Amino acid sequence: MRLEDKAAIVTGGASGFGAGIVRKFIAEGARVMVADINGAAAEAFAKELGEAAIGHQVDVSKDESVAAMAKAALLAFGQVDILVNNAGVTHLPAAMEDVSESDFDRVISVNVKSVYLTAKHLVPHMKARGKGAILNVASTGGVSPRPRLSWYNASKGWMITATRGMAIELAPAGVRVNAINPVAGETPLLKSFMGEDTPDIRAKFLASIPIGRFSTPEDMGNAACFLCSDEASMITGVAMEVDGGRCI
Numbered sequence: 001m002r003l004e005d006k007a008a009i010v011t012g013g014a015s016g017f018g019a020g021i022v023r024k025f026i027a028e029g030a031r032v033m034v035a036d037i038n039g040a041a042a043e044a045f046a047k048e049l050g051e052a053a054i055g056h057q058v059d060v061s062k063d064e065s066v067a068a069m070a071k072a073a074l075l076a077f078g079q080v081d082i083l084v085n086n087a088g089v090t091h092l093p094a095a096m097e098d099v100s101e102s103d104f105d106r107v108i109s110v111n112v113k114s115v116y117l118t119a120k121h122l123v124p125h126m127k128a129r130g131k132g133a134i135l136n137v138a139s140t141g142g143v144s145p146r147p148r149l150s151w152y153n154a155s156k157g158w159m160i161t162a163t164r165g166m167a168i169e170l171a172p173a174g175v176r177v178n179a180i181n182p183v184a185g186e187t188p189l190l191k192s193f194m195g196e197d198t199p200d201i202r203a204k205f206l207a208s209i210p211i212g213r214f215s216t217p218e219d220m221g222n223a224a225c226f227l228c229s230d231e232a233s234m235i236t237g238v239a240m241e242v243d244g245g246r247c248i
Helices: 016-027 039-049 063-077 101-129 150-173 190-194 199-207 217-228
Strands: 007-011 031-036 053-057 082-085 132-137 175-182 239-242
Touching (some): 007 016, 007 063, 007 101, 016 039, 016 082, 016 217, 031 039, 053 063, 063 101, 082 101, 082 217, 101 132, 101 175, 132 150, 132 217, 150 239, 175 217
Parallel strands (some): 007 031, 007 082, 082 132, 175 239
8 A cells, every 4th residue: 555645646547558557556545536638538437446536527738627627636635645647649650740730739738738737736735745746657759769750759858858857846845756658558549659550560569679568557557656655755857667678
């Protein structure tokens, strides 16, 4: 019960890596807000998990929506100890100059602006309490970019730099900030990363991962639990690769 008596928000928590993080947090004793653009899915998942979870619809790219999420979490839990910025999108693989402006704007709004907005509405609460843990779900693409996902890679590189900047600024206030860098996994974004889901393309992806498999939601849950727990009280500003060796 490493997260007993802690309250958490996980954005993008209704599916994929976010759902794996939510399940692990619940198993370790936390109360969790499952925050997701798909409100019905968030509510259904929270109901499945039991009374320790609540669902909430949020658009992490919109200030008023993030403000409402923070207010609802504080009303429900009385505190927020852990914030996981997991919600993310990508553009389809394409030459950088061929990615549409609308797709670029969406990637920046969801992957970049959301980190600013959640900080705006939750960091003051954590500062006032003198404690807290923020986890940003970045990507191996932010460390070792691959062609045709240039603007997605750049958004995750921004997130890694933001993690380090947040960590050094918030350390005196007792708030830790870390990131995890997953490799591609069996999530709703996998097909978008690959462009199309065929055995040949999957084999090509897997060939770049020394351990020989995709990341799983359980992998992300385990890593997130450690970094957000008191066991990691001396760890801040780290972007931990959970990638089966892909970035070596």
